[in-house]
Amino acid sequence: MRETVAEIIQFLTLHFGEDFRSYAQGLVERRILERTAQLRLSDAAAYLDLLRSDPEEPCRLVRMLRIRFSSFFRDPLQFELLRSHVIPPMLLQGNGYFRAWSAACAGGEEACSLAIIIDETAKLLNLQTKVQIFATDIAEDALEEGRRGRYAAGSLGGVPLQRLNTYFTPDGGGHRIDPSILSMITYSRHDLLDPHTYAPPESLFGGFDLIACRNFLMYLDPEGYLKVFDNLFRALNQGGILMLGKAETVPERYLPHLDRIFDCGNLYRKKQTGRS
Ligand SMILES: C[S@@+](CC[C@H](N)C(=O)[O-])C[C@H]1O[C@@H](n2cnc3c(N)ncnc32)[C@H](O)[C@@H]1O
Incomplete structure (x- = not known):
């Protein structure tokens, strides 16, 4: 799993030209597992294949990594x-x-x-x-x-x-x-x-x-x-x-x-x- 996650991070870094290596490993792993399960894929390696072949998927994963939630007067x-x-x-x-x-x-x-x-x-x-x-x-x-x-x-x-x-x-x-x-x-x-x-x-x-x-x-x-x-x-x-x-x-x-x-x-x- 760790090697595949590293490959996915490398893929995103090259694809978007931005630094995805600084995200906490645990967070990236959880999001990949979530997405793999949502798509009913067998494992993270199958997800990496999909990421490479589906032009929409990199943006979907990145949206999940960059948690967008906010609210007024939060705290x-x-x-x-x-x-x-x-x-x-x-x-x-x-x-x-x-x-x-x-x-x-x-x-x-x-x-x-x-x-x-x-x-x-x-x-x-x-x-x-x-x-x-x-x-x-x-x-x-x-x-x-x-x-x-x-x-x-x-x-x-x-x-x-x-x-x-x-x-x-x-x-x-x-x-x-x-x-x-x-x-x-x-x-x-x-x-x-x-x-x-x-x-x-x-x-x-x-x-x-x-x-x-x-x-x-x-x-x-x-x-x-x-x-x-x-x-x-x-x-x-x-x-x-x-x-x-x-x-x-x-x-x-x-x-x-x-x-x-x-x-x-x-x-x-x-x-x-x-x-x-
Ligand atoms: C959880 S929100 C926090 C929003 C707000 N600061 C709050 O506390 O309610 C995290 C934000 O970080 C942004 N973000 C993620 N990676 C970033 C980066 N490398 N540089 C700047 N913003 C980033 C996301 O797009 C998202 O809007």
Whole structure:
């Protein structure tokens, strides 16, 4: 099985010109077994044959590997801590400009959630802060969904009623995000495993005050995890905030450089070193 999985990863890497070697081996194996069973094939080798002969199949497998699920205010405590304790002093002490990056943003639910809490805070404090959120993902169809800004009821379960009324308009069976929120967000394709770039090219003139990279690192092997983490750390401003997913941790080598802000909520602040 292991050899066939390695061959499948090699096939996908050549087929798409992207790095599939960094995905956790267990995840890739599970997805291949799932797909093999769905297609009622005898084993992974038979699946590899199909992958080579059916032009649609590589995309299907890749969609299964890049788990797309997201929702608004996913991990509500994390967003609440951010809104109540972290964002206000950052906006008050900032230079009137706030830059965030939602890395592996799926359909934009995370970027919109951030934009909403920043907007609420700026209004409460009567600040005119210019907010720019770069939302990136490898999947073009996910980015298209984000740019459209229309969401099905299923992803809105975490939105409190007051925010739903303020920031969304009913539209057919779903809801449309307010244009004022959409205009804060720039969607672009960025491969977090691309060895040639550490941040979205559109954003390279300056670092970020906040980076959310949640529920992506957990699908990588330790080497891929560290590679992506190196880039996130580099792109984060001193004093900037890193938001990780519930199941994700800071690699040991970065522990001296990031302060955990609360016991819960998986929020970290990059330490000031005095050097820019
Ligand atoms: C589980 S979703 C996480 C969405 C959001 N961050 C959240 O926590 O709700 C994982 C996302 O990672 C994206 N992704 C997978 N591989 C990627 C890569 N190499 N570079 C950038 N994004 C990637 C997928 O397309 C998917 O949208």
